[in-house]
Amino acid sequence: MEEGMNPYPIGPIQIFSIIFSIFLLALIVYLIRKKKVREEYAIIWIAIFFMFLVLSVFRGLIDKFSSLLGIQYQPAALFLILFACLFLLIFHFSIVISDMKKKINALAMTVSILEERGTKRE
Amino acid sequence: MKLLILIPAYNEEETIADVIQETQKSFPDADICVVNDGSDDRTGAILKENSDIISLHLPFNMGIGGALWTGFNYFCQKDYEFLLRLDSDGQHPPSEAAKLLEPLIRGEADLVIGSRFINREGYLSSQLRRGGIRLLNLLTTIIMKNQITDNTSGFRAYSRKAVCLLTEDYPFDYPEPIEVYLLNRNGLHIKEIPIKMTDRKGGVSSINLLRTYYYFIKVLLTILVNFWNGGRNESLSDRSHSDL
Numbered sequence: 334m335e336e337g338m339n340p341y342p343i344g345p346i347q348i349f350s351i352i353f354s355i356f357l358l359a360l361i362v363y364l365i366r367k368k369k370v371r372e373e374y375a376i377i378w379i380a381i382f383f384m385f386l387v388l389s390v391f392r393g394l395i396d397k398f399s400s401l402l403g404i405q406y407q408p409a410a411l412f413l414i415l416f417a418c419l420f421l422l423i424f425h426f427s428i429v430i431s432d433m434k435k436k437i438n439a440l441a442m443t444v445s446i447l448e449e450r451g452t453k454r455e
Numbered sequence: 456m457k458l459l460i461l462i463p464a465y466n467e468e469e470t471i472a473d474v475i476q477e478t479q480k481s482f483p484d485a486d487i488c489v490v491n492d493g494s495d496d497r498t499g500a501i502l503k504e505n506s507d508i509i510s511l512h513l514p515f516n517m518g519i520g521g522a523l524w525t526g527f528n529y530f531c532q533k534d535y536e537f538l539l540r541l542d543s544d545g546q547h548p549p550s551e552a553a554k555l556l557e558p559l560i561r562g563e564a565d566l567v568i569g570s571r572f573i574n575r576e577g578y579l580s581s582q583l584r585r586g587g588i589r590l591l592n593l594l595t596t597i598i599m600k601n602q603i604t605d606n607t608s609g610f611r612a613y614s615r616k617a618v619c620l621l622t623e624d625y626p627f628d629y630p631e632p633i634e635v636y637l638l639n640r641n642g643l644h645i646k647e648i649p650i651k652m653t654d655r656k657g658g659v660s661s662i663n664l665l666r667t668y669y670y671f672i673k674v675l676l677t678i679l680v681n682f683w684n685g686g687r688n689e690s691l692s693d694r695s696h697s698d699l
Contacts, residue, residue, distance in 0.1 A: 438517055438627070442525040445490070445511040446532065453509075 350389035357382040377425055381418045388414075456560060458485040459535040460552075463522035464502075464543035465492040471543050472501055475508060478541060481549035488529060489543070492522040519609075520627035531619045538613045547610045551650045555612035558646050565617040565643040566634070568603060569610035569650035587671050591632060594678065603647055606632040610650060617643055629674045636678070 361378050364370040370378075388394055388411070399410035460478055464471050471489070478487055488509040491499045493516035502510035511525055523540070530538050537559050541547045547569070555567045588607050609631060613621075617638055626633035638645055 438521055438524075441513050441515065441517060442521070442528055445513050445525055446529050449509055449511050449529075 347389055347392060351386065354382055354386035354389055358386065374425075374429070377422060381422070384414075384418070456484075457534060457536045458482065458539060458556070459526075459530050459533070459537070460485050460487045460539045460541060461523070461526040461530070462487065462489045462541050462543050463492055463519055463526065464489050464494065464498050465516065465519075465522070466494045466496045466498060467543040468494075468497040468501060470545050471498055472505075474541065474543055474545055475505060477545075478549045479507070481552065482539075485539070486535070488526055490522040490526045492516055492518070518627060520625060520630045523630060524622065524625040524627065527618050527622045527625065530615075531622055536615055538615075538618050540609060540611045540613070542609060546652050548651070548653055551652075552610075552612070554648055554650060555610070558648070559612050559614055563644065564646035565614040566638050566645045567612045568605060568608055568635075568645065568647045569652075570603075570605035570608055570647045571650070571652055572604040573647065573649035584667060587667060591671070591674060591678075594675070603632075603635055603645070605647065606635060608652075610652065614643075626677060628677050629670065632674065633677055636682075 361375055365372055365375050395407055395410055399407045404410045489502055491502055491512045493513050499512055539552055555569055558564045558567050592606050620641060635645060
């Protein structure tokens with residue numbers, strides 16, 4: 334990269350991340366259409382992948398974001414965003430799992446009582 | 456008096472048959488309900504051989520709280536008046552259990568707890584666990600403002616009102632102190648009476664040494680969460696009152 338030129342020349346990494354983001358977006362849309370992922374869980378993924386795409390197309394955004402937060406080393410800003418997204422996702426999964434566990438327990442309880450009633454009737 | 460005796464069992468093949476027999480001898484008129492909490496051993500088979508008792512088989516291990524909750528739900532679906540909880544390892548002698556029922560029948564309490572620590576007789580648990588129990592008691596006394604000497608005792612008898620209230624939002628993890636707290640908050644009466652427990656006759660405690668610490672932290676968290684959630688259970692009590 335020479336001085337005086339466009340500060341954000343299109344490099345191989347940028348092309349790679351744009352293609353990869355598009356691939357991920359396409360994948361999640363495909364999975365929703367195939368009913369492999371429920372829409373309610375896919376929304377958060379779509380939001381994250383879309384953000385990746387925006388960040389890879391407009392590389393200046395990362396620089397602006399890092400200077401806004403006073404981060405000297407720009408890749409650190411990227412990691413920060415990534416970590417924040419991942420935390421949100423994992424947190425979301427914890428909520429979903431807890432809810433499922435509650436429902437599974439209720440099912441197990443009901444099954445055991447119904448089974449007992451069935452055997453007593455035979 | 457329609458009494459249901461609830462015995463949660465997890466891998467208790469060595470003791471469960473004796474416990475059932477002893478219980479039947481002490482309470483010939485009561486229904487006995489054993490919740491098989493997804494045992495891997497012959498517990499389930501032993502229960503299925505015994506057609507005199509009600510046996511609820513959970514498809515997987517839910518833990519003591521889940522097993523109790525299942526039994527409580529069964530109780531509420533039928534027209535029982537009182538519930539007596541016994542352990543499946545023989546720690547709770549049925550001969551002592553009659554004492555727990557007396558205050559319930561007289562209508563003096565909705566929950567009667569058998570305490571090891573009032574008269575300090577019989578089995579008192581290991582020193583480490585006693586320390587943990589004492590610390591928890593101190594905390595529950597401060598946070599929950601109760602004066603129970605043996606919060607971890609599972610040797611308990613409940614009125615119908617108490618059982619049906621607890622099924623609404625049962626504390627799955629470490630239910631005993633939370634039960635006291637929930638019932639207290641909803642204005643139900645709790646009484647503690649001295650009993651003697653015996654050491655377990657077989658099997659292993661569900662709480663080994665390493666897990667004791669984990670258990671303690673989990674309990675602490677549960678107590679705090681339930682303390683913050685306190686207001687929510689008030690509405691539950693209103694609903695239960697109208698059901699009865």
